[in-house]
Amino acid sequence: MPNIGVFVGRNLPIGLDGHFITNVVTDPISHSIVTAINDIGHVMGISTIAEFVENDAIIAELKTIGIDYVQGYGVHKPELLEALLSGKSVARTAVLSRKA
Numbered sequence: 728m729p730n731i732g733v734f735v736g737r738n739l740p741i742g743l744d745g746h747f748i749t750n751v752v753t754d755p756i757s758h759s760i761v762t763a764i765n766d767i768g769h770v771m772g773i774s775t776i777a778e779f780v781e782n783d784a785i786i787a788e789l790k791t792i793g794i795d796y797v798q799g800y801g802v803h804k805p806e807l808l809e810a811l812l813s814g815k816s817v818a819r820t821a822v823l824s825r826k827a
Contacts, residue, residue, distance in 0.1 A: 740796060741768040745779025748799075752788050762792050769793065 743761055750757040761777070768775045777789050780799035789797060803816075810816050 740774040740776040741765075743775060743777045743794070745799070748777045748779050748785060748789070749781060751792075752784050758788075758792075761789075761794070765792055765794055 741764060743764055747757040747761050751761050752758075765775045774795040775793075776796040776798065777785075777794045778798055780786055780789065780797040780801040782801045786797060786801055806816060
């Protein structure tokens with residue numbers, strides 16, 4: 728079982744562990760944990776970011792839950808920083824919902 732630690736800093740997003748994210752569609756416990764942490768973060772006025780987002784099904788579920796940001800192979804595979812900065816990147820936007 729992964730560590731359910733959350734670092735809460737001023738103006739820093741809450742990162743949700745990849746173990747829960749990769750199982751969010753299939754495991755009701757992971758889904759409940761992700762939902763709860765997301766809700767707590769939003770009550771505190773803190774954005775949430777999901778790690779290890781692997782596919783469109785996970786992205787869709789995280790959008791339903793209300794996660795703010797995602798990162799992982801389902802969004803974009805790692806690439807050279809030079810390609811990203813030169814404008815030759817094919818990275819797609821990774822913002823799901825932004826609360827004011």
